[in-house]
Amino acid sequence: MNFLSIDCSTDLGSLFIKVENKTFSKILQSDKYSNDLLMKQILDFFAENDLSFSDISEILVNQGPGNFSALRSSLATAKGIGLAKNLKLFGYNTFLWSCIKFFNKQDIIYSLTKYREKYFVKKFNKNLISNTRAEEITKEEITKKYNNNFKVITKKVVKYFDNEILKLDNLNIVTLDHKELEFLRLRDLLEKSLIRPMYLS
Template identity: 30%
Template sequence: MNKLIIDITNEKFFLMIITTGSTYNITCENTKINYEKLTIIINDFLLSKNLKISDINTIYINKGPGSFAGIRNSLSIVKAFNVAKNIDYYSYNLDDFKDEKDLSYENVPNLCKKYKIKKNLINPIYIS
């Protein structure tokens, strides 16, 4: 199973691919231009690892708190992947896991399972 983690709530946005044998990640500047190019950035990242979006089984997306524009754009893209490619997603918030000692992006899929984060449900948390 291939998993994609997207976090665009901070000063830099973060993408991670978790495959059966490897983990890859990149960070990019969190700018308006990169929001508009997010699908291209995701696609280029996947292609650099010889993957395509249809190879992804599940997406994990940080729903905030954070920038309204970043959260809105990333959630829209994940919803589009769900509709177009039938890719399930989990929308998490790092506060969901505040009692965890091993809080790392690599562990987000296991934490979503442990804390019973609901699949295909988004309730964003914006900073005003």
């Protein structure tokens, strides 16, 4: 599986390419998220590594949560490349991405994030299937209701979390790895139709 992954969900975004057994990655600053600048970053990234779009067959793009305009720009860019180069397009979200390491290891996983001073939680089963929307939740609810539950947060958002939450039992801080997205693709867990920004109110 050869693919390009685009993640513009946080202040420090990233590009990732996997071609055969080789991988390439690049960090993006948030001021490079506009359509034109992002496209240039992607083209430069391919050129720097002596690659072309013919080397990949799929594009994976993060749907969020995150800055809505940045997500919208990255999705539009990904869709444009997909149409122009006849590449398959798939979407993923950070809630799901953060749970990959615990596939079939925990019956229930709660993925937590913080966005615009609000906490949100999304529930997954052991097969990383979720039938619920991301819900807003208070710090007090997290510490009382979810204290004993298996929880994950990404390393990128730890700095935004209250220390009381970070001291809870069964809290796992995970580093997101683009290489693991291939697992979601092979398990048919990526979005194929409604690829749009994940909006948290």
